[in-house]
Amino acid sequence: MPKAVGIDLGTTNSVIAVMEGGQPDVIVNAEGARTTPSVVAYKGEDRLVGQIAKRQAALNPKATLFEVKRFIGRRWDEVSEEAARAPFTVKEGPGGSVRIEANGKDLAPEAVSAEVLRKLVNDASAKIGESIRDVVITVPAYFDNSQREATRQAGEIAGLNVLRVINEPTAAALAYGLNKKGNETVLVFDLGGGTFDVTILELGEGVFEVKSTAGDTHLGGADFDQRIVKWLAEEFQREHNFDLRKDPQALQRLIEASERAKIELSQATETTISLPFITFDPETRTPLHLERALTRAKFEELIGDLLRRVREPVTTALNDAKLNASQIDEVILVGGSTRVPAVKRIVRDLTGKEPNESVNPDEAVALGAAVQAGIIQGDATLGDIVLVDVTPLTLGVEVKGGMVAPLITRNTTVPAKKTEIFTTAENNQPGVEINVLQGERPMAADNKSLGRFKLEGIPPMRAGTPQIEVTFDIDANGILHVTAREKTSSKEASIRIENTTTLDKTEVDRLVREAEQNAAADKARREKVEARNNLDSLRVQALQQLEEKADAPQELKDRVKALADEAESAVRDEDDAKIADVQKRLEDALRELMTAQGSGGQGGAAGQPQQDDVIDADFKPAD
Structure with missing residues (x-):
């Protein structure tokens, strides 16, 4: 069987490694170097990759492309700072995507990255004497779904079979812990050329379990x-x-x-x-x-x-893992930028430990990726190694009022699958639009939209009756598949979150940080939205009760109807003071209506309804 390799596709440099005799080993490139600059240059019909491209950059700055990893899987409106400081031209492409101009052509970041991957694999194939096609490629732990899918696409463009996309700190931990005995809790501090990750893992008995991850994809x-x-x-x-x-x-x-x-x-x-x-x-x-x-x-x-920005992800990762610094056994430094003395001082200050420098920070990620490739191929020399990773950001759907209903929270073990039941908010609603979101903020507009799809053909039914199953399924690569099915009619729709360079999305690496900075404002906004949703749900229930209580006193029915109309107006005008007033009066009137008939209410004491979220203002979790 042809060997599978591990590739660290880096912002500044890239490395390729393979399992040999039960141990991972870096494969040198055609120039005899263990690392390859992630640089691609275009000169006429020639295409230069690696060190030869980097050497001529000063004479060919407009067509020598570097740090392209910072553009992969992102939209144009996310990369303004990086685009402005590049000596080459970065511009908006079709559908808000990013394109890089070189030699009269507009190039997708995936295509440029594919050139680096192709160089690595071709050189490695020549060195080991056999053609390489199967690869494991690493990505920053804090890469979002779009960036992971784009990295996989780069591999496919290079003609490779991407067996797995694996997180860089997790790969480094595999390289560190391959021959370790006993149990350890390890913090991997990965500061590379373009991204920063912190991952906490528990190692023991061949099991590598990620407990938490945090990071900043705009820091390196x-x-x-x-x-x-x-x-x-x-x-x-x-x-x-x-x-x-x-x-x-x-x-x-x-x-x-x-x-x-x-x-x-x-x-x-x-x-x-x-x-x-x-x-x-x-x-x-x-x-x-x-x-x-x-x-x-x-x-x-x-x-x-x-330097101050590296502190927060460390604290976040420790808190998410429910650990304090004293419970960390080893701190592993990964990425060339960890050689900066000030960075090492900060690590010592944050953890109280001297960093473990037993692994080469430039090579550890590729070595771990090679171990993962060996695991997938069933390398008998590796024994029983189990890798348990997590998803870095929360995934959910947009609900009524522009809020988010989370399905899979951050740091959930992957692969993962979660199903929630939703329903409609309007009578005879024929379909729903599902907006798939990724991020930590409570409001949809503050998170990244990974994609939208519609479930149509729902039979005419009263609001709240349809049972719509929404399933989120994350595979081992951290790539998401979403399915929606209406149980009564068996109507079904699904989406695989891909084609990432044309999807609408926001800056994911700032989501957790902004979530904490804006916690108070987010809470106030959410409370206002919930108050409007509460009143609107109460209005719907009041109208349904009027239909069912036809023999109630006319004066009471007229009063309930008038209050329902008043509630509709207050919600439409977003009048917070009026909403609170109408909520109380409508609750009292509805309680009186139900008591007059001698029957109990639905969804709570004294006729107060069960509160549900509503997707895109016409879809809500079922009771």
């Missing part, structure tokens, strides 16, 4: 580099009245020099950035040079706010 070493770029450009502009960032060639040289300076400052306390002939004086045409000394202290000042 590339952001550290950009702070140096900004500082250099502003210093140069102050001296020469010229912004180097407006010149693509100069900007590319700044980016490369800033990355080198960051790396050097991990070992030294000071470095000199020297860029001769960086540009020409626009008036005299004399050459201008850039030379600046940068100390580690100044660098840490420049990235101070970024």
